[in-house]
Amino acid sequence: MFKKVERQALYVWMYSLKWRKKLQRYGTIYYTSPKMKYVMMYVNSNRVAEVRKELNSKNYVKRVSLAHRKELDEHFVLKSSESKREEKE
Structure with a gap:
């Protein structure tokens, strides 16, 4: 049976996004912002x-x-x- 795993979101601010592929070994990449140079990723809560x-x-x-x-x-x-009516009265 499937067991739910608690996850925590991390924001990783980087100097260059060319390294974002290396972050895949730590968790699941959910979003990447090229303009602001950050990656949002999910990691298991016990490993945060x-x-x-x-x-x-x-x-x-x-x-x-x-x-x-x-x-x-x-x-x-x-x-x-x-x-709302009761509060006015």
Whole structure:
């Protein structure tokens, strides 16, 4: 049976994008921005610290930052028109 693996997004800022193919060994490349020279990639959550440390040691990487999506609350509640009326009164 398929088992869900928790993943974390990393933003890897590079000096040159000609090295982006080398990043495939660390995780799945999801997006590349040629103008801003960064790569968004997904890495297994249990390997984030290890991969981040290793990428920071590479000479073609400027910096590595984590995506904060896991920290955000994704449960949004829409206010109904009735509750808006009650707030006005």
